[in-house]
Structures are given as C-alpha cells and as structure tokens.
Amino acid sequence: MTILEKIKSSVTYFDGGMGTMLQERGLAPGELPELWNISHKDDIIAIHRAYLESGCDILTTNTFGANSLKFENLSEIITAAVENAKEAINTFGGKKFIAYDIGSLGKMLKPLGDLDFEKAVSLFSEGIKIAAGCGVDLILIETMNDSYETKAAVLAAKESCSLPIFVTCVYDENAKLMTGADPAAMAAMLEGLGVDALGMNCSLGPAQMVNIVPKIVSETSIPVIVNPNAGLPKSVNGKTVYDIDAEQFSNYMVEIVKQGATIIGGCCGTTPEFIRKTVEKTCGLPFKLPKKKNHTVVSSYTHAVKVGKVPVLIGERINPTGKSKFKQALRENNLDYILNEGITQQEAGADILDVNVGLPEIDEPAMMTSVVTELQAVSDLPLQIDTVDPIAMEKAMRIYNGKPLVNSVNGKPESMSAVFPLVKKYGGAVIALTIGKSGIPETAEGRYEIAKNIVEEAEKWGIDRRNIIVDPLAMTISSDTNSANVTLESIKIIEERLGVHTSLGVSNISFGLPNRDFVTSTFFAVALQSGLDCAIMNPFSFEMMKIYHSFKALKGMDENCAEYIEYASAITPQSSTGISQTAVSAKGSGMSAENEDPLKYAIIKGLKEKSGMIAAELVKQNDPLDVINNQIIPALNTVGKGFEEKTVFLPQLLMSADAAKEAFESVKAALSQTERTSKGKVILATVKGDIHDIGKNIVKVLLSNYGFDVIDLGKDVPPEVIRDCAVENKIRLVGLSALMTTTVPAMEETIRLLRESDIETKVVVGGAVLTQEYADMIGADYYAKDAMETVRFAESFFAV
Amino acid sequence: MSDFTVELRxxxxxxxxxxxxxxxxxxxxxxANPDDITEKLISECEKELLQVISGRACYAHTNVKFPSENVVDLGFGEILSKSLHKHLYGCHSAILMAATIGIGTDRLTAKYSRIKPAKSLIIDALGSSAVEYWCDVVEQELTKNEKLHCSRFSAGYGDFSLEHQKDFARCLDISRKLGVTLSDTLLMTPAKSVTAVIGLGKNTRTCGNKCQICTNQNCIYRD
Structure with a gap:
C-alpha cells in the first residue's frame, strides 16, 4: 500500500515531538539536533522505534532545520536521518512510511524580508533532492508561518521529485498564519499547487485546534492533517512543560477526528505515550474524508475570494489600453502610478485586481514580475494575471503569493497548450474566452460549444472545471444591436449546461457610444440577473458601483441591507470644488491667507485634493508657468524653510509635498512639452541589505516636488544595479540611504563601483546611522542630515 | 531549536x-505640537494601525556572569561590551526577551509609502511607540516580583554589537515563536520587533535615559 492509498482508506498516524525527546536524552543547549543523526544514531533510532511501537504509520526524519544556511554537510545529515528512520522500521517490521521533514528557513522572503523567492526554492530543493534519492515516501513541509515560504517549499518539492507532498502550517487562535493567511487562503493555494494533504501543527494544543479544524475541513477536498502540541507551554521550575497530558490530549484528538481530520499525530511536547493513547482512542472512529468542494476560488496571501455566491468585481484599471498616462508610466517604469491604481481600486471596492502591463516596447515579463511583486506588497487582493505572453504569465504565476486568476485562455489549441500546463503547475483559475479557430461565434450555441471544448480540454490536463471561468464576451451594441442578447443567452446556457462560472469585460458593451456608463451599468445589471458571476470593470464608476450594491441588496445577498446602507449613506451630492468651509488665519511669515492665495494656502496646509482642484481651476485662466512659479514653488519654499527652521515638521512637509504633487499634476496637462523641463536626473536607492526605505521615500517625494526626475531603484539594491543604472542613464547624482551600521559597507561598495565606472557621478548619502565622519570615511561627496538638505544639495549641484 | 526554556506570551x-x-x-x-491637520492624520493612522497589530513576546531566564573586564556571559557565550557590562554589573541573572507587534505595520507603511507618504511615516512612528509599549507591558509583568532589576538593553546600544541579534534569535527561537526573522544584515522583520536583556538582582538604578548610553552624538532625538 502506498502512502496515498493509506491516507484515503483509514486514519493515518504521524509520530510526535522530536525535540523534547532529544533533550531528555541529553541534547546540549545550543547543539543542533540534526547533528545527532550522525553523532547519536542509536538515540534517534530508539526514538523512532518508540513511536513505531506507539502505533504511528509515518516517521518524520530528524531534519527540521536541515538546510544549507545552517549546514555544510547537508547530504551527510539527511542521508543519515533517512537511514535512521529506515533502520527503526526494519527492526520493527511492517509497512511504515518515512516523511522527509522540512521546516521554515527562518528567513522572511522579499519584499518584507531579504530572502529571494527563487533562492528559497533552491534552498528547499537541495534537501528534497537528497531525501528523495535516499528513498523517503513523502515530503512533509511543516510549521510554516508564511504562505509565500510555503509556496516556495511546495514548488521545490514539485520540481525536485514526484513524491506526495503534505503541508502543515501554524495557525494562531484566530486561525491566521503569522503573516495573515486564513485556512481558506491556504487551502486554495495548496490545493491549487496539487499537494496531497494539508493542515496545521505546532503553536497550539488540541483544545485550541478543535475549533480551527472545521474551518480547514470546510475549505478543502483533500485529507486534513492535525499535529498539535501537548497543550500550551508554561514554565515550572525553570523548565517548559506543556499543560495537558497524554490522556487529555487523546480525548481532544477524538474530537479532532470527529471534526474531519484523518491524518493526526503530535508536535512539541508530545511523546510516544501521547500517540499510543491517541491511536487507541481514534482507530475505531468512522473514517470520513472531506467532501469534494465544487467552489471556484482564488486567493491572496491573506484571504480567498469565492466565485459564485455574490458578484465578484475585478478592477480593470491596471491596463494601458487607451490610457496615455498609464502607458507613459510603463515606459518610465513609474511603478508608483501603477500601484496607486491598485490601492485605490481596492479602496473603491474591487475584490480582485486585473494586472495587464503589455506594451509592445517594454519587456513585459520583467514588468509583469515587478508589478506583481510590488502590488502584493501593498494590496492584499487576489490578482488576475492578464497577459498573452506565456513567459510573463509563468513568471507572474510563479512569484504570486496565493492562487492566481489568469486572464486568459481561449478555444484555440495553441492557446490551451500554452496556458493549461501553467494552470496545472502553479494552481490557478483561468478565464476562458469563447474564441475558437474561426473567431467569436455569433450565436450563444456557438459560444457554448467553444466553452464546452475548453472545459473538456482542461479536464484532460487534470484541471478541474471549477477552475475554468468562462467569458462569453461582451461585444459593443454600437456595431450589432443583438450582441448583448447573445452574450446574455450565452451566460445562461454555459452556466446551466457546463456548471461553470462566468465573467465578462462588461464595459466593451458600450464601446463607441456616448455616456458609456449608462449602457454599461444597465448591461451589468441585466448580466448579473442572467447569472454573471464576475465582472471586469471600473470600480471608480459611480454607475457601476450603484448597480452592484443595489443588486446585492435586491437579491438577498446583503444581510439587513447593511452594506447598501453603508454605501448609499456616504453618497452625498457632489461637493463643490470651492474653498473650505472655515477660513483659517495664516500664521507666521510667508504663510498665505486662504482667501488671498488659496493654492499656496492649500499646499502649505497639505490639503491634497483641494490643491489639485484649485490648481485645475487656476490654469483655466492663468499661464500654467505662472501658477507654478507664483503659487506652487513659493508654497513649497515656505514649507521647506519652515522645516529648516523647525517650525514645520516632517509629517507636514510630506503632506505639503503631496499636495504640491497633486497641484503639479493638474498644471502639467496645460504645459507644453518644452515647458516640462527637469532640473536633473537623480538615482535614489536604499543599499543592499537594507530593507527599510521610509527615509529614501521621503527624499524621493521632495526631490520630485522640486522638479528633479527621480529614478527610484527601491530597497536592498545591489551595488552593481546602481552602477549599471547610473552608467546607462548618465547620471550625475546618486542618493544612497542606509539605516544600520551593518549596511554601511554596502554603501561603501556602491560608491567604490561608481568611482570605478566611466561616469562622473557625485554621491549624496543619508540615513539613521550616518554622520559626516562616516560619509567621509566611505568616500561620499556629501552627507545630508535630512531630506531638505538633499534637496538643497541637489539644487546647488545642478545649478552649476 | 533553542538552548533555553523559552516561554511565549x-x-x-x-x-x-x-x-x-x-x-x-x-x-x-x-x-512643539503637531497642527490640527497633522493631529487628525495621526488619529486616522492610529485607528488603522490598531486594527492590524498583534503582539507576541517570548522570553527566557538566564544566568549572568562577568568573567573579565568588559565581558558579560549571558549563557549563550561571552560578549565583549563595555556598555553592557556597565549596565548589568552586579546582576546575578537576567531575562532575555523578544517582542513584536506583527507584520501588519510593515504592510501598512509599505502601502502608504506609495500613496500617502506622510501616513507611512506616522504609522512607522506609531508602530515604534506600540512595540515599546508592548515591551513595557511584558517587562513589567516579568519583573513585578523581582525586587531589583534594571531596564532593558538591546544589541546595538552603546558598544553591545548588533551581531548578538543572532544569539537572541537563536536562543529565543524567535522565528518559530514570534515569526520574527533576521536579515543577513541583522535587521528584523517585522520591523517593529525588539530583542533585549533585562538584568535582575542589582541595585535598581535609573537606566532610563538611553541617550546617556548611546554613542550617536548627532541623533536628532538625543536629549
């Protein structure tokens, strides 16, 4: 019997804790337990043997911390660990299984930490390849705190061997991982990736886990693993003890099996006695695997979004089509603009963000990778990866932290053979367009036939039809007045006959018509009534959101109309773009009175929206350059001076900068190309090893404000990258930031590389630990103690 | 895996x-005091931050020895540090602690740095205040039955090298217990995390003014 057959036929038992047992046998403080595989073989074998005698089916190897960050002799350690488990089984007899045990690397992945995703994959792969070569039966990825690291480990396992993969994560009492994922999110991602069993271990005792088990069982179709600690830890006479005994533990385990867990064992503090009692009490219980779930689900690193219950809004704004500003942002690698589109759509109510960054002149795979990486650092919405480039698609799916939605596949064989392998490997759901070899059929029946073919083809690839969301295509009624009818009919028959969910890019319906929102939103309402599940739409559209909230209230999808009331109560007749309600008297020299210089006042006060609106009004009647020179710049100067004199503080400085930026945006449109001059181009970067970028970001905001073009290379930037960028763009000024003494050497190295290159570049440095002496020591040209000083330096530097 | 008996809070x-x-x-x-608009923004940030904070701490008791001048043994090896020696001298034992308010602050600051830098900055500052407050809660709890103790002291203070973050991380098993990880350059993620040692058993002296210990004369916060 294989392990996969075993877990599908009866309750299967893991062993219990290893650490506690090793300490009892004299593992010294500070000694790495994995070394005992070699130095204390007999002890390890004896512990394994004791667990076998207690009735467990699966032994976990003593390899929790075995990775090449910690060990040079990884192969020797893992080989010995597997040999020890085999030896225990040989002497015990019977069919038992060996799980290669993998714990966390103990490093946080980028962008929150400094470990690269692919580096994590390769670190996990090293151990897995060795273990698979030694003949283990399965891979156990356990005690995972973070969904992203978990994904790296699972991908490593999938790419390094063909063994079954079991995964357990650490949930807290609120059923969340430390980095935020809930059971539904983890189940979506892990099932998508094709693991064979999933669940939880460590941190909590069985008493706490009892409440979490149903949350996992209700989200998954695969066997659920529960390996609790021996209760919660407490200190007795300076020793950690766990607060329940084997008797209590096993009683809880009975409940846990009744809740639907079918693979059970123990973690910290548990001993063979715990397992023995658990086996005794649970082996006679009815065996029931989780029911097969038919829900269509995608996930982010915190939560899952289910398709089908209530309409799902997919924000369409991250897409260059028809948006010159967006195209410009892509060409200039202006990620801030793109990310802002993501964050604001989330605030407007989007459930999922579509990400399309395709432009002929840019490197789409690279751009897609960086946008997905950055976007998932600032928004916790699931992403829809929207590209026709299979390389961009694969890269994005790989680094995506969750189960992605992919846009799209169509009915052409070449599309399916490119997309389905990726969906299978990385575990996504995919939008399927009803486009066949000869285009888009004009009839609903024709579109249904294509959808059917796609679903059947997907199933051949092992992709469940619940992961196919059919888009029967909305075509503009301006060229065919029957097109909406065909689309609506398609939705109905596709859902009815194929049992799949549907999606539409709804706004296409009104292409070429005036006041498109009227038609689009009405179509949206009718489509929802016809059964539409997802809409790729503009969440900033008042008409669309109005329909969405009203529809939910009308269809009983909004309990007590609570969401509708919250939404509708906040809608007031558009407030005028005028000046604020109360006039505030200006204080101090240079502070403008509100009614005299409203724009200056708004900027000084840091009123962002108002600054933008007033500036937009002003340029209607004034020369835009006058607005900049007589209003915006003097306001910035007032604030900057105030900061230097310590009457204005950093938060205000930033608010004013933000307000000025908004005003600039309004004025820019009115400027001719020649008037849009830059004062100079500056690179900014937080140096390698430094993952804190608040300081650098402040400098960036101010420099941009003062008319400099900033190339922001981000944080943790390798010296070579800074040098290459400086050379490529012939940069004359580079600003470097470092927070800690430990990262100043990286700053020094960057300066050295810049000096060795062919370009004449000055370097200004700043950051918490830096001083003039430090700056001199590492060869910087200038030390700026704060952001304003950097601005002043840049101004004087580029003035000559 | 830890060498110490580590407890979780x-x-x-x-x-x-x-x-x-x-x-x-x-x-x-x-x-100075922030103006009304800034005050309002701080309140807004406070509200958002409090929703994403989740505190965890872990700690272990250890013996303290002073094998030679400027050398302190905290149970995980000898530390050469004049400032630490001065701070702990006379203590018989100590508590090693680590605390965090979770990854939520990091996510919020990252988000706002893209759309509203002032909020990013304020949330960062509020996050610092919150983790210090949480450390105070834990410290007070741990020392309430101790007649004599001195205030917490962290790697990076004075000449207590930041390298010893690795020792705190290992001894307190902070990755597993708190979800706190160290970068190669010894920065902690979540950023709002603290490791420290609290000396027990010497005459309580006011160690409160950390600025006295610190060697950074240019610090803008220096009293």
Missing amino acids: IAQKGEIKTVRQEAVRYLGYKN
Missing part, C-alpha cells in the same frame, strides 16, 4: 496601544 485584544506622545517625538517634534 500573546497579547490579548486591546492590550497593546500606541503612545501618541512618543510617536510625535519620533516624528521630530521636540517641544
């Missing part, structure tokens, strides 16, 4: 708060 709901006055100080206001 999880903050109850509402047990952690931000300390506005401290945050304002971190923001660079020495003796």
Whole structure:
C-alpha cells in the first residue's frame, strides 16, 4: 500500500515531538539536533522505534532545520536521518512510511524580508533532492508561518521529485498564519499547487485546534492533517512543560477526528505515550474524508475570494489600453502610478485586481514580475494575471503569493497548450474566452460549444472545471444591436449546461457610444440577473458601483441591507470644488491667507485634493508657468524653510509635498512639452541589505516636488544595479540611504563601483546611522542630515 | 531549536496601544505640537494601525556572569561590551526577551509609502511607540516580583554589537515563536520587533535615559 492509498482508506498516524525527546536524552543547549543523526544514531533510532511501537504509520526524519544556511554537510545529515528512520522500521517490521521533514528557513522572503523567492526554492530543493534519492515516501513541509515560504517549499518539492507532498502550517487562535493567511487562503493555494494533504501543527494544543479544524475541513477536498502540541507551554521550575497530558490530549484528538481530520499525530511536547493513547482512542472512529468542494476560488496571501455566491468585481484599471498616462508610466517604469491604481481600486471596492502591463516596447515579463511583486506588497487582493505572453504569465504565476486568476485562455489549441500546463503547475483559475479557430461565434450555441471544448480540454490536463471561468464576451451594441442578447443567452446556457462560472469585460458593451456608463451599468445589471458571476470593470464608476450594491441588496445577498446602507449613506451630492468651509488665519511669515492665495494656502496646509482642484481651476485662466512659479514653488519654499527652521515638521512637509504633487499634476496637462523641463536626473536607492526605505521615500517625494526626475531603484539594491543604472542613464547624482551600521559597507561598495565606472557621478548619502565622519570615511561627496538638505544639495549641484 | 526554556506570551485584544506622545517625538517634534491637520492624520493612522497589530513576546531566564573586564556571559557565550557590562554589573541573572507587534505595520507603511507618504511615516512612528509599549507591558509583568532589576538593553546600544541579534534569535527561537526573522544584515522583520536583556538582582538604578548610553552624538532625538 502506498502512502496515498493509506491516507484515503483509514486514519493515518504521524509520530510526535522530536525535540523534547532529544533533550531528555541529553541534547546540549545550543547543539543542533540534526547533528545527532550522525553523532547519536542509536538515540534517534530508539526514538523512532518508540513511536513505531506507539502505533504511528509515518516517521518524520530528524531534519527540521536541515538546510544549507545552517549546514555544510547537508547530504551527510539527511542521508543519515533517512537511514535512521529506515533502520527503526526494519527492526520493527511492517509497512511504515518515512516523511522527509522540512521546516521554515527562518528567513522572511522579499519584499518584507531579504530572502529571494527563487533562492528559497533552491534552498528547499537541495534537501528534497537528497531525501528523495535516499528513498523517503513523502515530503512533509511543516510549521510554516508564511504562505509565500510555503509556496516556495511546495514548488521545490514539485520540481525536485514526484513524491506526495503534505503541508502543515501554524495557525494562531484566530486561525491566521503569522503573516495573515486564513485556512481558506491556504487551502486554495495548496490545493491549487496539487499537494496531497494539508493542515496545521505546532503553536497550539488540541483544545485550541478543535475549533480551527472545521474551518480547514470546510475549505478543502483533500485529507486534513492535525499535529498539535501537548497543550500550551508554561514554565515550572525553570523548565517548559506543556499543560495537558497524554490522556487529555487523546480525548481532544477524538474530537479532532470527529471534526474531519484523518491524518493526526503530535508536535512539541508530545511523546510516544501521547500517540499510543491517541491511536487507541481514534482507530475505531468512522473514517470520513472531506467532501469534494465544487467552489471556484482564488486567493491572496491573506484571504480567498469565492466565485459564485455574490458578484465578484475585478478592477480593470491596471491596463494601458487607451490610457496615455498609464502607458507613459510603463515606459518610465513609474511603478508608483501603477500601484496607486491598485490601492485605490481596492479602496473603491474591487475584490480582485486585473494586472495587464503589455506594451509592445517594454519587456513585459520583467514588468509583469515587478508589478506583481510590488502590488502584493501593498494590496492584499487576489490578482488576475492578464497577459498573452506565456513567459510573463509563468513568471507572474510563479512569484504570486496565493492562487492566481489568469486572464486568459481561449478555444484555440495553441492557446490551451500554452496556458493549461501553467494552470496545472502553479494552481490557478483561468478565464476562458469563447474564441475558437474561426473567431467569436455569433450565436450563444456557438459560444457554448467553444466553452464546452475548453472545459473538456482542461479536464484532460487534470484541471478541474471549477477552475475554468468562462467569458462569453461582451461585444459593443454600437456595431450589432443583438450582441448583448447573445452574450446574455450565452451566460445562461454555459452556466446551466457546463456548471461553470462566468465573467465578462462588461464595459466593451458600450464601446463607441456616448455616456458609456449608462449602457454599461444597465448591461451589468441585466448580466448579473442572467447569472454573471464576475465582472471586469471600473470600480471608480459611480454607475457601476450603484448597480452592484443595489443588486446585492435586491437579491438577498446583503444581510439587513447593511452594506447598501453603508454605501448609499456616504453618497452625498457632489461637493463643490470651492474653498473650505472655515477660513483659517495664516500664521507666521510667508504663510498665505486662504482667501488671498488659496493654492499656496492649500499646499502649505497639505490639503491634497483641494490643491489639485484649485490648481485645475487656476490654469483655466492663468499661464500654467505662472501658477507654478507664483503659487506652487513659493508654497513649497515656505514649507521647506519652515522645516529648516523647525517650525514645520516632517509629517507636514510630506503632506505639503503631496499636495504640491497633486497641484503639479493638474498644471502639467496645460504645459507644453518644452515647458516640462527637469532640473536633473537623480538615482535614489536604499543599499543592499537594507530593507527599510521610509527615509529614501521621503527624499524621493521632495526631490520630485522640486522638479528633479527621480529614478527610484527601491530597497536592498545591489551595488552593481546602481552602477549599471547610473552608467546607462548618465547620471550625475546618486542618493544612497542606509539605516544600520551593518549596511554601511554596502554603501561603501556602491560608491567604490561608481568611482570605478566611466561616469562622473557625485554621491549624496543619508540615513539613521550616518554622520559626516562616516560619509567621509566611505568616500561620499556629501552627507545630508535630512531630506531638505538633499534637496538643497541637489539644487546647488545642478545649478552649476 | 533553542538552548533555553523559552516561554511565549500573546497579547490579548486591546492590550497593546500606541503612545501618541512618543510617536510625535519620533516624528521630530521636540517641544512643539503637531497642527490640527497633522493631529487628525495621526488619529486616522492610529485607528488603522490598531486594527492590524498583534503582539507576541517570548522570553527566557538566564544566568549572568562577568568573567573579565568588559565581558558579560549571558549563557549563550561571552560578549565583549563595555556598555553592557556597565549596565548589568552586579546582576546575578537576567531575562532575555523578544517582542513584536506583527507584520501588519510593515504592510501598512509599505502601502502608504506609495500613496500617502506622510501616513507611512506616522504609522512607522506609531508602530515604534506600540512595540515599546508592548515591551513595557511584558517587562513589567516579568519583573513585578523581582525586587531589583534594571531596564532593558538591546544589541546595538552603546558598544553591545548588533551581531548578538543572532544569539537572541537563536536562543529565543524567535522565528518559530514570534515569526520574527533576521536579515543577513541583522535587521528584523517585522520591523517593529525588539530583542533585549533585562538584568535582575542589582541595585535598581535609573537606566532610563538611553541617550546617556548611546554613542550617536548627532541623533536628532538625543536629549
């Protein structure tokens, strides 16, 4: 019997804790337990043997911390660990299984930490390849705190061997991982990736886990693993003890099996006695695997979004089509603009963000990778990866932290053979367009036939039809007045006959018509009534959101109309773009009175929206350059001076900068190309090893404000990258930031590389630990103690 | 895996708060008060931050020895540090502790740095105040039955090398217990995390003014 057959036929038992047992046998403080595989073989074998005698089916190897960050002799350690488990089984007899045990690397992945995703994959792969070569039966990825690291480990396992993969994560009492994922999110991602069993271990005792088990069982179709600690830890006479005994533990385990867990064992503090009692009490219980779930689900690193219950809004704004500003942002690698589109759509109510960054002149795979990486650092919405480039698609799916939605596949064989392998490997759901070899059929029946073919083809690839969301295509009624009818009919028959969910890019319906929102939103309402599940739409559209909230209230999808009331109560007749309600008297020299210089006042006060609106009004009647020179710049100067004199503080400085930026945006449109001059181009970067970028970001905001073009290379930037960028763009000024003494050497190295290159570049440095002496020591040209000083330096530097 | 008996403490709901006055100080206001608009923004940030904070701490007791001049043994090896020696001298034992308010602050600051930098800055400052407050809660709890103790001291203070973050990380098993990880350059993620040692058993002296210990004469927060 294989392990996969075993877990599908009866309750299967893991062993219990290893650490506690090793300490009892004299593992010294500070000694790495994995070394005992070699130095204390007999002890390890004896512990394994004791667990076998207690009735467990699966032994976990003593390899929790075995990775090449910690060990040079990884192969020797893992080989010995597997040999020890085999030896225990040989002497015990019977069919038992060996799980290669993998714990966390103990490093946080980028962008929150400094470990690269692919580096994590390769670190996990090293151990897995060795273990698979030694003949283990399965891979156990356990005690995972973070969904992203978990994904790296699972991908490593999938790419390094063909063994079954079991995964357990650490949930807290609120059923969340430390980095935020809930059971539904983890189940979506892990099932998508094709693991064979999933669940939880460590941190909590069985008493706490009892409440979490149903949350996992209700989200998954695969066997659920529960390996609790021996209760919660407490200190007795300076020793950690766990607060329940084997008797209590096993009683809880009975409940846990009744809740639907079918693979059970123990973690910290548990001993063979715990397992023995658990086996005794649970082996006679009815065996029931989780029911097969038919829900269509995608996930982010915190939560899952289910398709089908209530309409799902997919924000369409991250897409260059028809948006010159967006195209410009892509060409200039202006990620801030793109990310802002993501964050604001989330605030407007989007459930999922579509990400399309395709432009002929840019490197789409690279751009897609960086946008997905950055976007998932600032928004916790699931992403829809929207590209026709299979390389961009694969890269994005790989680094995506969750189960992605992919846009799209169509009915052409070449599309399916490119997309389905990726969906299978990385575990996504995919939008399927009803486009066949000869285009888009004009009839609903024709579109249904294509959808059917796609679903059947997907199933051949092992992709469940619940992961196919059919888009029967909305075509503009301006060229065919029957097109909406065909689309609506398609939705109905596709859902009815194929049992799949549907999606539409709804706004296409009104292409070429005036006041498109009227038609689009009405179509949206009718489509929802016809059964539409997802809409790729503009969440900033008042008409669309109005329909969405009203529809939910009308269809009983909004309990007590609570969401509708919250939404509708906040809608007031558009407030005028005028000046604020109360006039505030200006204080101090240079502070403008509100009614005299409203724009200056708004900027000084840091009123962002108002600054933008007033500036937009002003340029209607004034020369835009006058607005900049007589209003915006003097306001910035007032604030900057105030900061230097310590009457204005950093938060205000930033608010004013933000307000000025908004005003600039309004004025820019009115400027001719020649008037849009830059004062100079500056690179900014937080140096390698430094993952804190608040300081650098402040400098960036101010420099941009003062008319400099900033190339922001981000944080943790390798010296070579800074040098290459400086050379490529012939940069004359580079600003470097470092927070800690430990990262100043990286700053020094960057300066050295810049000096060795062919370009004449000055370097200004700043950051918490830096001083003039430090700056001199590492060869910087200038030390700026704060952001304003950097601005002043840049101004004087580029003035000559 | 840890060499010490490490205990875990999880903050109850509402047990952690931000300390506005401290945050304002971190923001660079020495003796001044923020204007009304900034005050309002701080309140907004406070509200958002409190929703994403979750406190965890872990700690272990250890013996303290002073094998030679400027050398302290905290049970995980000898540490050469004049400042630490001075701070702990006379203690018979100590508590090693680590605390965090979770990854939520990092996510919020990252988000706002893209759309509203002032909020990013304020949340960062409020986060610092919250983790210090949480450390105070834990420290007070751990020392309430100790007649004599001195205030917490962290790697990076004075000449107590930041390298010893690795020792704290290992001994307290902070990756597993708290979800706190160290970068190659010894920065902690979540950023709002603290490791420290609290000396027990010497005459309580006011170690409160950390600025006295610190060697950075240029610090804008220096008293």
